[in-house]
Amino acid sequence: MRLFQIFETLKRYLSGKEKAIELTLITFLAKGHLLIEDLPGVGKTTLALSLSRVFGLSFSRIQGTSDLLPSDLTGASLYNKREEKFEFHPGPIFAHVVLVDEINRMSPKTQSALLEPMEEGQVTIDGVTYPLPKPFFLIATQNPIEYYGTFPLPEAQLDRFLMKISIGYPERNFEKEILKRGSLKEELSQIPSQFLPEEILKFQEEVKEVYVSEKVLDYLLDIVSETRKSPFLRFGLSTRGALLLLSAAKARAYLYERDYVLPEDVKELSPYVLLHRLGFKEEYEAQKEAILKTILEKIKIPLL
Structure with missing residues (x-):
């Protein structure tokens, strides 16, 4: 490719x-x-x-x-x-x-x-x-x-x-x-x-068609849920943020020449998509990377 x-x-x-x-x-x-x-x-x-x-x-x-x-x-x-x-x-x-x-x-x-x-x-x-x-x-x-x-x-x-x-x-x-x-x-x-610009637009449209299984969706929703329950956060990930994480995971799969998303795509991109969207309490701002890492490690990665 x-x-x-x-x-x-x-x-x-x-x-x-x-x-x-x-x-x-x-x-x-x-x-x-x-x-x-x-x-x-x-x-x-x-x-x-x-x-x-x-x-x-x-x-x-x-x-x-x-x-x-x-x-x-x-x-x-x-x-x-x-x-x-x-x-x-x-x-x-x-x-x-x-x-x-x-x-x-x-x-x-x-x-x-x-x-x-x-x-x-x-x-x-x-x-x-x-x-x-x-x-x-x-x-x-x-x-x-x-x-x-x-x-x-x-x-x-x-x-x-x-x-x-x-x-x-x-x-x-x-x-x-x-x-x-x-x-x-x-x-x-x-x-x-x-x-050509037309080719790039075609790539971007094809990204949307990358398959996402129920297990991967549930894994992503588990991450969303954990951010909303965390005592270190004022607010967790919004539905819009979850959609964007899914979109990024699809693009990663597409870049690596796959037509399906793996849980690893979601986990790998979570820090880059989530950290600037999560409302950490002021006293935990300096530890936000470590807190998100702990949240991600708590959630079991499903076997496909």
Whole structure:
């Protein structure tokens, strides 16, 4: 399957980042959006750009700042004196793959301008709706250790991201390889595209048809139930969150050339889909990864 070969292509440009590549591809196949929380310089832009190149898709980068206006993202209707009418000038959101760098530096009003594009795949300006290119994939980043001058994403905004991941520093041998190669700017511009947008849309539709057995559904619902009963949480996973976890599990099965979901697909993706959706009590925020791991380990994986 050509889709799985994308792994090998992307690994050449993102040494030692196999997990991040896998999760990004799964999110893309599931028609979701991705939030990357990590330090600068670990390969976030390279990941987004190389993904757009290999899929033959348009790419746009937006740098989040506090003075950025909603119209700076979406575009605006401007009056054309010669034609004596308003004309719409699309903003950088009108691309297949959009990287929003440091999303939490944008004001809440500007952040909220991303809700409609992420949820509906469209932008409404002055009562007129403009569809975004298909497929549409938004990758946002934020720095986990900088809080001054930032605006934390509200729960409604976080919920629009299928997964939240971190890339992390590469291992020593991979970092040595990166140092030897130097800048990848020229190499990235020469990545040959391997797909047409229509093919990607077909992949995304086929993901929906991946089979899910009753046992896998029950396993997923057991996870949902345990999060809702946990004494460490203010609230557990919503039905919408459960649907998104199922969608991600289907995409993982599809990526690995299976037409059925395994319980391992659900368990493997749970931390990335669930952690930013669960309402942990304030005193347990620092332990949330360990708490979720304990919840998952309590639930018996069914035999298919």
